[in-house]
Amino acid sequence: MDYEAIGLKAGLEIHQQLDTEEKLFCHCPTVLRDIKERNSEFHRFLRATVSELGEMDRAAEEEMMAQRRFTYYAYDTTCLVEDDEEPPAPLNNEALEIALTIAKLFGMTPVEEVHTMRKLVIDGSNTTGFQRTALVALHGRLPGGCRLDSICLEEEAAQRVDDRTFSLDRLGIPLVEISTAPCLRTPEEVQEVAEYIGMVLRSTGRVKRGIGTIRQDINISIRGGARVEIKGVQELDLIADAVKGEVKRQLALLAIKDELLSRRAAVMEEFRDVTPLFSETGSKILKKAPCILAVFLQEFGGLVGREIQPGRRLGSELADYAKKCGVGGIFHTDELPAYGISEGEISRLRVELRASEGDCIVLVAGERERAECAARQVMKRAKLALVGIPEETRRMLGEGESTAYLRPLPGAARMYPETDVFPVRLTPPEWEAIEVPELLSVRAERFVRDLGLDPAVARQIAYSDRIGLFEAAVSEGIRPSVAARTLASTLRELKRDGIKVDGIGDREILELFRMVESGRLAKEAIPSVLKSMAGGKSLEDAIQEVAPPMTEEGLEALIDRIVRERESFVRERGRRALGPLMGVVMAEARGRVDGKVIASMLGRAIDRITGGDERRLNTEGKRIDENA
Amino acid sequence: MMRALSGSRVRCRVGDQDLEGVYITEREGRAVVKLSSGYNIGIDIARLEVIGPSPETVLPLARIEQDPDLPECSIISTGGTIASRIDYRTGAVTSQFSAEDILRAIPELTSIARYNAIQVSTILSENMNIAIWQRLAHAIHDEIERGVRGVIVMHGTDTMAFTASAISFMVPAPVPIVFVGAQRSADRPSSDSAMNAICSAVAAVSGLGEVSVVMHDTTSDDRCAIHRATRVRKMHTSRRDAFQSIGIPPLGYVEYPSLKMTLSSGVVRRGERALSLQTEMEPRCALLLFAPGMPPDILEGYHGMKGLVISGTGLGHVGSDWVPVIRELIDGGTHVVMTSQCLHGRVCDRVYDTGRDLLAAGVIEGEDLLPEVALVKLSWILGREEGPEEVSRLMQQSLRGEICRRSIHGL
Numbered sequence A: 001m002d003y004e005a006i007g008l009k010a011g012l013e014i015h016q017q018l019d020t021e022e023k024l025f026c027h028c029p030t031v032l033r034d035i036k037e038r039n040s041e042f043h044r045f046l047r048a049t050v051s052e053l054g055e056m057d058r059a060a061e062e063e064m065m066a067q068r069r070f071t072y073y074a075y076d077t078t079c080l081v082e083d084d085e086e087p088p089a090p091l092n093n094e095a096l097e098i099a100l101t102i103a104k105l106f107g108m109t110p111v112e113e114v115h116t117m118r119k120l121v122i123d124g125s126n127t128t129g130f131q132r133t134a135l136v137a138l139h140g141r142l143p144g145g146c147r148l149d150s151i152c153l154e155e156e157a158a159q160r161v162d163d164r165t166f167s168l169d170r171l172g173i174p175l176v177e178i179s180t181a182p183c184l185r186t187p188e189e190v191q192e193v194a195e196y197i198g199m200v201l202r203s204t205g206r207v208k209r210g211i212g213t214i215r216q217d218i219n220i221s222i223r224g225g226a227r228v229e230i231k232g233v234q235e236l237d238l239i240a241d242a243v244k245g246e247v248k249r250q251l252a253l254l255a256i257k258d259e260l261l262s263r264r265a266a267v268m269e270e271f272r273d274v275t276p277l278f279s280e281t282g283s284k285i286l287k288k289a290p291c292i293l294a295v296f297l298q299e300f301g302g303l304v305g306r307e308i309q310p311g312r313r314l315g316s317e318l319a320d321y322a323k324k325c326g327v328g329g330i331f332h333t334d335e336l337p338a339y340g341i342s343e344g345e346i347s348r349l350r351v352e353l354r355a356s357e358g359d360c361i362v363l364v365a366g367e368r369e370r371a372e373c374a375a376r377q378v379m380k381r382a383k384l385a386l387v388g389i390p391e392e393t394r395r396m397l398g399e400g401e402s403t404a405y406l407r408p409l410p411g412a413a414r415m416y417p418e419t420d421v422f423p424v425r426l427t428p429p430e431w432e433a434i435e436v437p438e439l440l441s442v443r444a445e446r447f448v449r450d451l452g453l454d455p456a457v458a459r460q461i462a463y464s465d466r467i468g469l470f471e472a473a474v475s476e477g478i479r480p481s482v483a484a485r486t487l488a489s490t491l492r493e494l495k496r497d498g499i500k501v502d503g504i505g506d507r508e509i510l511e512l513f514r515m516v517e518s519g520r521l522a523k524e525a526i527p528s529v530l531k532s533m534a535g536g537k538s539l540e541d542a543i544q545e546v547a548p549p550m551t552e553e554g555l556e557a558l559i560d561r562i563v564r565e566r567e568s569f570v571r572e573r574g575r576r577a578l579g580p581l582m583g584v585v586m587a588e589a590r591g592r593v594d595g596k597v598i599a600s601m602l603g604r605a606i607d608r609i610t611g612g613d614e615r616r617l618n619t620e621g622k623r624i625d626e627n628a
Numbered sequence B: 001m002m003r004a005l006s007g008s009r010v011r012c013r014v015g016d017q018d019l020e021g022v023y024i025t026e027r028e029g030r031a032v033v034k035l036s037s038g039y040n041i042g043i044d045i046a047r048l049e050v051i052g053p054s055p056e057t058v059l060p061l062a063r064i065e066q067d068p069d070l071p072e073c074s075i076i077s078t079g080g081t082i083a084s085r086i087d088y089r090t091g092a093v094t095s096q097f098s099a100e101d102i103l104r105a106i107p108e109l110t111s112i113a114r115y116n117a118i119q120v121s122t123i124l125s126e127n128m129n130i131a132i133w134q135r136l137a138h139a140i141h142d143e144i145e146r147g148v149r150g151v152i153v154m155h156g157t158d159t160m161a162f163t164a165s166a167i168s169f170m171v172p173a174p175v176p177i178v179f180v181g182a183q184r185s186a187d188r189p190s191s192d193s194a195m196n197a198i199c200s201a202v203a204a205v206s207g208l209g210e211v212s213v214v215m216h217d218t219t220s221d222d223r224c225a226i227h228r229a230t231r232v233r234k235m236h237t238s239r240r241d242a243f244q245s246i247g248i249p250p251l252g253y254v255e256y257p258s259l260k261m262t263l264s265s266g267v268v269r270r271g272e273r274a275l276s277l278q279t280e281m282e283p284r285c286a287l288l289l290f291a292p293g294m295p296p297d298i299l300e301g302y303h304g305m306k307g308l309v310i311s312g313t314g315l316g317h318v319g320s321d322w323v324p325v326i327r328e329l330i331d332g333g334t335h336v337v338m339t340s341q342c343l344h345g346r347v348c349d350r351v352y353d354t355g356r357d358l359l360a361a362g363v364i365e366g367e368d369l370l371p372e373v374a375l376v377k378l379s380w381i382l383g384r385e386e387g388p389e390e391v392s393r394l395m396q397q398s399l400r401g402e403i404c405r406r407s408i409h410g411l
């Protein structure tokens, strides 16, 4: 596809949780909890506030269509601030410092004074009904020429447990929101920039890791189309496909629009109650519905059922709008007869509405009020199809290219100051004092250059969670190859096999490296020791289990056997056989007995064969009984 | 150069780029500018360039229809904010006091009653005083005399319990007088203001016949409690359920959103009390919290006061070195009432020596009066009565349900 020709413009909004001690506006820890650990729950309604223009934010208005009672789960790690029962604490300075560090990494300009705002969000995910957010810095640079618009410091929303239930553990965790200008031109470029931004964020070493800690929203438009935001893409690998999918959808909708216009299609202003027509229907949904309404889409025939994305039709878009009223979905004549609705019922429906084959009829069913709401929503969306593409926020469906409607794109007029939080002045000396960490990409290059690591391994290490461990190990003299192999391959392989290695602490792994470096343990034993530690054993116990130290008798027997097997060699070389034989013994006893002990015992064994002077041994090594 | 006015369009340079926005205000020598993204930033005021005048704003406000068939209630505002409007252009939040504005913000009210809105003051509740109580009492009295079915008083929560108890003494009435406020500001979607107001309207048209405070019962938006004005206290700085009845259960509840109302058996019913108005209050009264080691000469500052309520320790005690000074005060004409800082429970100065000495000195035992209520009541009694025996008798007699004859267990 020639993305330049169709005028693709895309931008990214990346949300990254910060790994701070405390939350952004209270002193609770930033830990996630199991909902089973909740110690109380409470219920709230949210109502949209009306702006001065008497105009409710359109996203907010849609949420208000059904007054919803939300349930919140609280924990011993949440407080009255999350409950919206106490004014917020001052802006968390640690979080601000991390945001400034990131801003500096992107070459941004900090604002002189940071003002915390309230951004209206009444979907229940914020107990207050708004999200606290503050603009920290502006105008950054990206490789490839695209620009960053801004970086904001925000509070994370509560985690949705189900439709109307939220868990407060996540609410208030600091996150940065990084927005690029809409200057990305291909799906691949969008994905690359997302990867780059992610790398820069992780370079600080102060962002949270793991699933759900980073989310990317993508803004996409094509010429003649509309700005659409795809929310919460969690996997980087899905970004390019998401962009491609949205381009496909917009092109298909534009084609549908052109065809509708050439057919002089129209949406009838009235919907019709057709409940009696389905009194004997085979459709369970229609049969139990107290009210069935028909929306007449003149000259829409065939287009409502046309695919616009894999598994998605114009009909799916109509259904998404209708579902906002609490109905399960819609039926439309492009897909009928089916679902128990008969040919005869369709014919009678067409007669009743005086519709021809070129028209499409949409059915919504449910309680009257809901059905009427849904019918109006279908009409609203169908009319938008005649104009083009509505500006929307959409969500990814599974791992494919397809998305579903979430809500209208929020208008700009939904922010007002958070008067409970004082502004924070940023002075030039404070900005100067922010230390800029080494980028992970630069670090990987350094590992290749200075440590001789393979570039792929170097990258893996630099980007891994164990980067701190690696740097510490190398700086105290652990061989980089051993550390790199363990961290880049061994741990990954074990994890792939389902072994829970994430629980093994950096400190224990460093101690393991020291054991290997000192010869107590063979490096070949590392995977088995890690596996044993993942099973809950301490390092000591794991080593004991994997490579038990050899007993004196065992070592004696081993040495005896080796010396006897090479008796002629020993007789020939005498004491000079010690060096070569050390290698042989070490290969078998390796990592389990100290080298000096082996040398001493081996020397005596040689002497026994050659009749040499035992006392000389003391100059070469301690006697084994002194050493025990 | 044009001067920046609130709402002026301005340009400023941040880094190497020009930004446009709307000038909001000046704050500590720094301009607050709202950028087109909606974010505010603070910026050196000298770096602003005004590029255009403030655009006109029009207010196409929805008309509010009141149902003439519903009973009429009065909404009297003292400055507590139940409804507010946000100007997203400037971020300014303004409190709304007209009936129209309140009903536009809380349209559910229109299905409960029709309303006449009166504003007696626009003060922060900590600036409340006797003069405003008296104005409020007159306004309430006049509305009830005019025939309204109930009165809703919107009040800041900090001193709402004081005002509600003052009105209890000043305006005995046959109809409900309901005080309501909000703990979380009305400009937030989660505010308790709308639900509290709706529940207060339900209480205002109900069969209740006394002065009450209607606020959230729990942290959830599940029900409001109706508290007797003379037994209620703000017990939390910020929680929605800050108001608690002390020593008695709440008078009733209003479930939300069903608006089902239940009243307890012991409440004063609509029509039981006749309307009257007695607004005189003695301003020279004070409330003093005793703490261990407080020097007795502090009391010298209270010489010349007409009334003093002491919030004493436990059963109603002060350090024994206070007793002679208190005796001097009483001999000098100050009426001294003892209450307890325990809040829960009854004062009894007959158990320990200090208590007996206080009684001998002429201190009036304040029964289980809440200290604040004791102050309001003393001030109201002293507005008409001077005789020590009569003052003492009235202080120990329940006039508006402020004293419980029995201390009920389980509360």
Ligand SMILES: [Zn+2]
Binding pocket: A023, A026, A027, A028, A077, A078, A079, A080, A081, A082
């Ligand atoms: Zn907290």
